[in-house]
Amino acid sequence: MADQSIIRITKELGELQKNADLSLAVACRDTDVRNIKAIIIGPHETPYEFGFFEFSFKFHREYPRKAPGVSAITTNGGRCRFNPNIYASGRVCLSILGTWRGEPGEEWSAAQGLESILLSIQSLMSSNPYENEPGFEDANGPQDKKYQKEYVQKIRHETLRISVIQRLEQYLQIGPDGKVNVAPASSDDYDVDFESLEGGATFEPFKDLFKRRFLWYYESYLAAIHKASQEVQEGQAFSRMPFEGSGNNMEGVFHYAQLERRLKNIKRVLDEEPVQWAAQGTLPAQQEETVAVNLKRQLAQVRENYKQHSIPHNVELENGNPFVWVFTYFGRPMTNMDGGLFRIRINLSSKFPEEQPRVKFETSLFHLRIASDGTPCYWPPPNKRESMQAHLDAIVEMLEEESPPYDPRTLVHPEAFSLFWGSDTQKKQYRQRLRRSVQASIE
Template identity: 65%
Template sequence: MADQSIIRITKEIGELQRSSDLSLAVAFRDRDVRNVKALIIGPHETPYEFGFFEFSVKFNKEYPRKSPSVTATTTNSGRCRFNPNIYSSGKVCLSILGTWRGERGEEWSAAQGLESILLSIQSLMSSNPYENEPGFEEANDISDKENQKCYIAKIRHETLRISIIQKLEEYLGLSSTSIASANAQTQTVAHPEDYEYDSEDDIDIDDSSVPWEPFKDLLKRRFLWYYDSYVQTIQKAMQEVSDGQSFTRMPFEGSNNTMDGVFNYTELLRRLNNIKAALDAESAKWATEGLSSKNKGTTVAVNLARQFDQIKEAFKRGDVTHNVELENGNPFVWVMTYFGRPMTNFDGGIFRIRINFSPRFPEEQPRVKFDPPVYHHRITADGIPCYFPNPSRREDVKQHIEAILAALEEESPRYDPRTLVNPEAHRLYWGSPEDRKVYNRKLRRSVQQSMDNF
């Protein structure tokens, strides 16, 4: 039974890791497949939009006959209840987990698995999570409607503050312990001088004491994708609530199971911009670190140099006229020149695509940027493309380049709100026929500017 259980768990984890679902991720440490970390990215058009919510999943030896236990770990150290069914203690109330009494047929069955559990949790992150509270239908009066509005407002704020900003600041070493503690309790306004940027070059790190963060690089890259959406959300929310306004406590929130605090979107925007600047600086730092790795002849440097030679030669032999060079001979910084295909909206365009590699590639995936940016629904206003390389071949640079070009040139893409990285271009591209005409004009204008700037 135990061996069959391990086989089943391993199979489910592997399927999720190979999946093209952009909103779910799973990982386990060493060979301990019974203890899994899971990431759910909040759905579009909800107060959880593009937030990063982590969960701990523990499989028992009787799995799949019995469901695993699931604990939410994105709770601001037990101070934030993100949903009527996701408690500040980390408890997740779901009938399939046996933590909630559901209707007949909603209980756990061996036919379900890790993916169905994560999708069920994700379904709780709806546009109106207040509806998840039992008795909602009987209490839908005027005061209750006001509560719904207030609940959505504070979840949106705390999704940004806790699941996104606080997490990225932690990864980047942008906040001191005292400031982080103060913000968690009182939302005290911090100032730039309160932040410290920890450099790994200056301190020795004991790996045994470093928390296991399997989604660290993924969250950094997704932050860069969704940065414009975060800014847009904050700007809209600033028109609806005032800084210093207190959160409204919901009828179902107890003293130890609540989401208390005050709104401070001005401060969140400042911190958001600090994170963006730190990530841009980190990408630039890779270039310096890369030259050092090249001089030392590290395995990563040799591998990237070899792949560069192969791809450059393939471009020469191929039908395409793209070109790729190393910046200052650095194998960690590639500059690709992309020539727009004839008879397309990119006809005549000449774009530089800068690819920065980490000395820890492929554990840290490349940071890619169009310079100058091209107006496109899959490219941020800052020039960062939203693309999907083969997850089983992350070390193959050719796969990355092909995926970048596929995202740029795809003629009939499937609508996917998880690729919303340029709010305005996305709205126009998927809007009315007239909107699409406006989009095409803006795209052609950016193509013309690329020729003028080259």
């Protein structure tokens, strides 16, 4: 008889993975479905904004009758308590997990599952996490307000430093100075609690996702640093909260100038990666690899599809390199893109689709879903990540969408986003600037 807990876990995993939720992601090794890694991307307008917070789930054979064990991984090596309910030790205090006393009806039930737990944890990442501490829910005296502000300030700093910057530096194997590490970094330099596998390998299911999301949110990270650096003194020590104790707190010093330098170093190295992919793609040996052959076949299929459906867009390889696609988009009549002509460069890795394409608009376009450096915020259906046609279709859909739903997770161009979702006057300004950039694309 099949293990009912495995069937339930597999079903929940599949449902989460097929949904294009831009703030949650889950993964597990094929041979170990009971141990799951999950990430939560910090909510907009909170001190956790666009941070990468990782958690581990251990499901028992009694699941779903019994709640899984959940641990926070993003803790700076057990040195940082990111929330009153998320301890430095990794303990996550939630009544539905049985790790905290709750009111009647808040206990675990078999109707709950992986997604509901993640959403409960995400709800802790609020704009005022100070009030999550029991007994401080309604604390609004002058001293409490001071603590609330100081708590937000240090969480914002450590979200950038630990969950974003240190994470990406470790992935890119660079030090705080931006130089390539020639020796393994010490635990004092980084806090990326990767799970070691046999043979010294590591299980890093979100590596590529974090890199691409960093590029989405880069301008927001810079804006957060510039704003926060006006509120605190460089070198100022963090304030200790009344509920923080030894070994379960968030200690540190504000160093926003250093964080900005490190952030820019990460951006530089990430921008260099697709250039390296392109150079590797010109090597004869790599031209014969299965990935290269597959990409050439996909190119032929895309061209045939456009021809059969009389679609004017054009796609070609740069100098015959299957790892560099040049997509020319012709604006569709009766849309905001009408009359536009845009050149879009798509770099691919030899590890595609494990590493997803890096897309860059080489023709400037003022658009709420395209960052100032040309990085677009788009996503193909989760089950078609290996299809280049799906990527191209998703880019076109993103460009032509007339009435996108409000979604701060797609905030990649702060100025354009603010105008589009602002007053009627601001929205008019957005449309004017969009049209001017479309017209400029053919001049």
